[in-house]
Each structure stands twice: as C-alpha cells, then as structure tokens.
Amino acid sequence: MLTVQNIYKTFNAGTANEVRPLRGVSLDIPEGAFLVILGGNGSGKSTLLNAIAGTFPLDNGEIHLAGHNVTRWQEHRRARLIGRVFQNPFTGTAPNMSIAENFALAIRRGQARGLGWALTKNLMDELRDRVKELRMGLEDRLGNAIGSLSGGQRQALTLLMATCLKPALLLLDEHTAALDPKSADQIIRVTEEVIKRHKLTTLMVTHSMQQAANLGDRIVMMHRGSVAYRFEGADKQRLRVEDLLARFEELRRREMLDDSVAALLQENYI
C-alpha cells in the first residue's frame, strides 16, 4: 500500500544550519497494517511523516502510495489519498466554523466544491450518527464553533474528519502529545476503534513507548534520520515497554562510544 524507498532529505544544505533529518529511510506498509514510528526528539520521525504527506520535495528516493508513484505529487494532490491528524489540536480544523461546517468541507476534500447548500439533511443525519460513535456527547453540539471545544474533543473530530473519506493512508503525527493524559487515552481509544472499523492503513508517529507497545502491528524505531530497529509480527506482539527502553538505551550507548572509547577498548578489552 505504502512503499518508501531509500529517501533522503537535507535542510539548509551547505550552511552552518545544515540538518539531515532523513538519511536513507525505507518502509513498506501493506494494506490494512498499522505502523507505529517511534523515536526521540530530532530522530526524523515527524520529517518522515511530512515527506510522505508531501510537505517538501525529497532529495532522493521514491514514495509509492496505493499504486501511484507520488514522489513528485504536491501536498494537495496527495491529500486525496491521505488523511492527517496533527499534534496541535488547533491545526486541521477551522475554529470559527461549526462542527457541521468543518465536516462539510472535509467530506469534499480533494473534490471541486460548488456553490450549493453544504449542510443538507442527509449530511446532518450521517454526521450525527458518526459523531455519536465518539461517545463524547458532541452530537447535540454540531452547530457550535469548533474553536469552543476542548483539545481532546477537537482531536476526536479531526480524526473523524480525516477518516470520513476512508483515505488510502491515515497519518497520525503525535496526535495525543498535546493532550492531558485522560484526553490522550480517550483519543487513543477512538483511534483504535476508527482504524479497526474502516480497516485503515495507518502510520502513527509517537514518542510514547506505552502507545508504541500497545498499538499497531509493527514498529519502526528511528534514530538520527534512519531506521534503527524494526519489529513485526510475533516480535511486535511480545514487545514490552521495558524492551523498547532497553533499545533506546542501546542506541544511546552506541552514540557515546566515540573514538576515545574505541582506543581504550582496543588497548584493554583483550
């Protein structure tokens, strides 16, 4: 479904601020799979997500999505295939428009929008049913401006909007990171339900090891712009938070092994 082949990206190349967030990343997500990308700050996980969404052109490598080579597609063109939920609950919705109006926009994502009544009775009925599934009592507040809702409620609605067209790929960019623990748990529950119901192919970025251990059917651990570890199938099922912590510790130790340690080991190991 999604294939990422050896992609590279360097920002501010040739300047003092040069960063190389992607250094040859490859991924393969079959249809209906749920991949969790885990990594520390600056590991390149969000950049990878943005590369897939088409936020910037790549230096090298290819991205194939749902049978199309989307490498040179602009972000808005890819939006037909991709649903996204961002970390910031204020991104992804129009705050001054009502819940219903936001939905009316989302439901026509990627299509031409003419000058007709957006909020038809059919749409409102369907919307009410969908919002009811969130079990947050929002179905009675469809006329309220989205800006008046809490962060958790907004993320839940954004998630519904991102998935209402059953996208070929759902991108979740640390979408619970800005929420309080209780709201985050609620959003995770909603996320699982939605993904399961629509059998969505999903790519979720997180730095929460708890989420990584409990969600998804595969994990990619990023470090310094490349994939450090991959876990799939039985390996993923067995994985506990402690195992993930141990892997991070390993990466850190690896980083700290510099040439002076190498010299010390050469001298004293045997």
Place this chain on the structure above:
Amino acid sequence: MEITHSTGAELSEIKLKGRMDAVWSDHVARALAECVRSGQHAIALDMAEVDYISSAGIRILVLYSRQLKSIQGRFTVINASINVKKVLELAGLKALLHTETVKLAATAATTAETTSRKVTIAQDGATAEVFDLDPTAALRVDWPGKPTPWLEGRRDPSTCSLVEFPLNVMGLGLGAFGSGDSSDAERFGEFLAAAGSTVCQPADGSNKPDYMLLQGALTPTIKVAYGMLGRGGFARLLRFDKGAQYPSLPLSVIAKACLDAVQSDAAGIVMVAETATLVGATLQKTPSEQTTGSKPGNIFTFPGIRDWLSFTAETAFANSICLTVGFAASKARASQLRLLKPLVASGELCGHFHAAAFPYRPLRKGKVDLRETAQPLFESEHVLGVLHLLNDWREATGAGESRFLRGACWCSPLTT
C-alpha cells in the same frame, strides 16, 4: 505519619508516629528498604506512638521480618502501643514483638563465627574482614581457546572447547550455550562461571543473559571460544564494606585487598557485592568473516566498533547486586599470565573481570558460603546483564572504575 531514623553501631531504630495504614505503609517500607540498603541488617521498629495498624501495615512487617531473617538479620517491633500489640497478637504475629519495653540490646547478625581478622584496605574508614577457608587451597589456571582469531573476525570453531563448570571451577571469557550446532556460532558472548553457576550474554542482539546452574547431576557446560579458568578451592573470604566516609570502593582497591588477603601476587576472585556502578563492555555481535565484510582484521576500528561492542560510558546497573568473576595480578606477574590487562592507569595492577548484575537484594553478613550466596541470585532474580569490567580512565570524560558498596570475595592464589 512521622518516620524518624536513628542508626546505632549494630542496630538501626525507626520510630513511627501515627497510623500505619495503606497510605503510610508504603512510606514505612521505603524507610526500611533504605535502612537495609545502607547495610543495617538489625532493625527495630518503635511503634509506641502508632495507634492503628491495618493489614497493609502488617504485610510490611511480615515482609521485612522474612527478608532480614533470610540474611540472618533481625527485625523486631519494640515498645508496641496497646492497639498494635493487640492486632499483632490476634494476627498470630506475637513473635515480631519484643516484649521488653526497653531499647533492644545489640544483637547483630554476627553470631558465633569462626575467627576472622580485621584488615584495613587502601581507603581510610573502609573495613574488611578476612576469614580463613582452606589456607592451602590454590587455583590452577588454564586458558582454553585463542582470542586473536575471534577478535579479528576469523572465527575458528576448531579452537573452541567444551568446558564443564562443576563446583570447583571458576572462569570467564567468550562462550556460547547450545547443543553444539552451527547456530551457536552467532551466539558467542561474555560469560562467567563460579560455584556451579554459569551465565552468558549471547551476542545475538537479544541482550538477554542465559544461565545454567549445577543441579543434581546437571553440570553447566559451555562452548568456550577463549577464556581463563581457575580450578581448585578458595583459600580465604574477604568481607568488605565501604564504611561511612566513602560513597563506594573501586574494583582495583578490592582486587588489591584480595591479593593481600591471599598473600600472593596473583589471585582468582569470585565476588558477590552490592553495586554502586558497573563500567564495562559487552560484545553485541559475534565477529565473523561474513559480518566484518571488507574490513577484516580489527573490530576495534571506529566507528565500526559500534556494531561489535557496547560500552557503558556512564553509570550502569546502579544499586544492583552482582556476581563478579575475575583474576588479578601484579604487573610483574601479569606478564607471565595471559588475558590480564591493566586495572589502573599506572599499570601496576592487572586483571580481567566479568560481572553479572541482578536486581538489588541484601547480602548476608559474616562468613557466607559461595554457592549458597550465588545460586539464589539466579533462582529468585533475573539477570540484568553481563559486562566485561573495564576501567574507563579517559581524562575528564571517563566513567572511571566499577564501584561497590559492600560484599564478599572468595579468593585463592593462582598456580600455573
């Protein structure tokens, strides 16, 4: 609740004031754990001003009474209030109560032991006690296998030997457990063995140390790529404690104290000790021709070394307990022995030590038996990791030596 702590020479007293319910029991447990960790194995809990105790509180009393009993320590409730006394009596825990209302006389763990002599070790305030075990005992050393081909990526299974570790063999090196098929070749990692316990951390990426214990007729056997063995018994037991003045004792000081204890310039040492920090390296991948690829010859080249070895460049396994096996020798003697490298920057003391770390549990005081001390670690805890201990003496950035709080070292002079 108020928890106040006073430490005497032989007895630690914790005074409680308030309710010992579910909320406060946790805090009491923490105070008790801290007390045990600081080396106090005789604890009196003053409950004169505790007016209520729930089953959550009783649980803590039973837990610590058991733990201290298992290490020959002592745990008593003194000056119990009428309510506490009534509850404990009804619960059938009268044995916990010290009936006299006066302060408990010092009845520390040291029961009638065989004679020992006190020695001072390099640092002031650090105490050590030496017990004679078998003054004529010595360890005959032997070096199975050859390290060079392995560390150059030219692994040679023909130089491997299958080594049995019955009670009287200690050793360390690079080894692998297994039935002997070809898949074992990927698994060679640091191992150590003593008193019928053998533990090895396979370098197959799992980072999970595996172990074999002497049980009935089952003798641990490991395929050894290279290593150093000592066969024989232990001459002396050295019990050390960091004392009040120093936070911990470095490995080199303990190794030197062991050499002094056996009055020799080379010794085999098995140590079980409460750890402040361990510093060392672990093989991450078994070197082989296929994997060293285009750069055969040296796994220590930077940055390739990162694939082969992991190094604890900062505190690791803090507050654990570890089983350490090793050999130490003076500089002059080390040149006649193999696999010994400087333990200190001056090079005056050499050695080779491997350590297996376990979650913390207190260690019994006095004269203890090696097997009875080592084997229960495996039976009730899981092995956190195995390290080849090294002194990181790099200036400014170095993590220094592995350091210990208190422990027991069984040691013997080496013979070739």
